[in-house]
Amino acid sequence: MSKESEYKTIIYATDLGTHTRPVFRHAINLARKCGAKIIMTHAVKPLGATSRAVISTYLPDLDIGDMEHHGMEDVIENMRARLEQFYKDEGDHDKTDFSLVSDIHVAAGIPPEVILETAGKFKADLIIMGSCTRSLFGSHSLGSTARRVTQHSTIPVLVVPNAEG
Numbered sequence: 001m002s003k004e005s006e007y008k009t010i011i012y013a014t015d016l017g018t019h020t021r022p023v024f025r026h027a028i029n030l031a032r033k034c035g036a037k038i039i040m041t042h043a044v045k046p047l048g049a050t051s052r053a054v055i056s057t058y059l060p061d062l063d064i065g066d067m068e069h070h071g072m073e074d075v076i077e078n079m080r081a082r083l084e085q086f087y088k089d090e091g092d093h094d095k096t097d098f099s100l101v102s103d104i105h106v107a108a109g110i111p112p113e114v115i116l117e118t119a120g121k122f123k124a125d126l127i128i129m130g131s132c133t134r135s136l137f138g139s140h141s142l143g144s145t146a147r148r149v150t151q152h153s154t155i156p157v158l159v160v161p162n163a164e165g
Contacts, residue, residue: 007036009122012101013115013129014042015145016078019162023130024086026160028100030128037102039122040079043114044072044106075106112148125155130162 012027014020031038083101103122107114119127129146150157 007031007034007125009124009126010034010036010038011115011119011122011124011127012038012040013111013118013127013145013149014040014079015111015130016042016075016082017130017162020130021086023128023160023162025090026158027128030126030158031100036100036125038100039103039105039118039124040083040101041105041107041115041118042075042079043111044075044108045110046108072106072108076104079104079106111145112152115145115149116152119153119155127153127155127157129157129159131159 007030010027010031012024014024027038030036083104105118105122107118109117115127115129118124127149129149131143131146146157146159150159
């Protein structure tokens with residue numbers, strides 16, 4: 001790669017699905033080759049107005065903001081645990097791979113918007129994401145999140161098939 005095309009900051013967008021390891025493996029390999037850092041990001045869909053009303057009605061003493069904050073912390077811990085498991089399972093990676101992921105970013109919002117906002121916030125050069133974590137009639141197609149990110153991104157987007165096989 002020439003100096004102009006090297007990636008320094010890569011956004012790895014995950015929905016925490018079961019078949020995301022091949023996507024993350026691509027992010028790690030590319031970051032290692034380019035000397036880039038990876039920002040792991042995940043979007044948590046915010047509670048809707050109906051959910052908030054039901055919670056407020058039946059659990060009036062519950063602080064919804066506090067509940068959402070703890071939920072975000074749980075997601076971050078889940079992402080850290082998955083990262084540790086990846087490194088444990090993928091024994092061929094050297095110790096420098098542990099420092100490739102410089103940040104874990106979780107935000108409430110619509111996934112494509114969160115991914116694009118995260119890319120802007122961290123001045124990313126590339127977004128890596130899976131094609132889709134669900135199959136439709138046994139075949140995989142480009143998911144709506146990947147499609148919207150590729151349509152609206154101002155930086156390159158690498159879409160990697162999620163299937164393990």
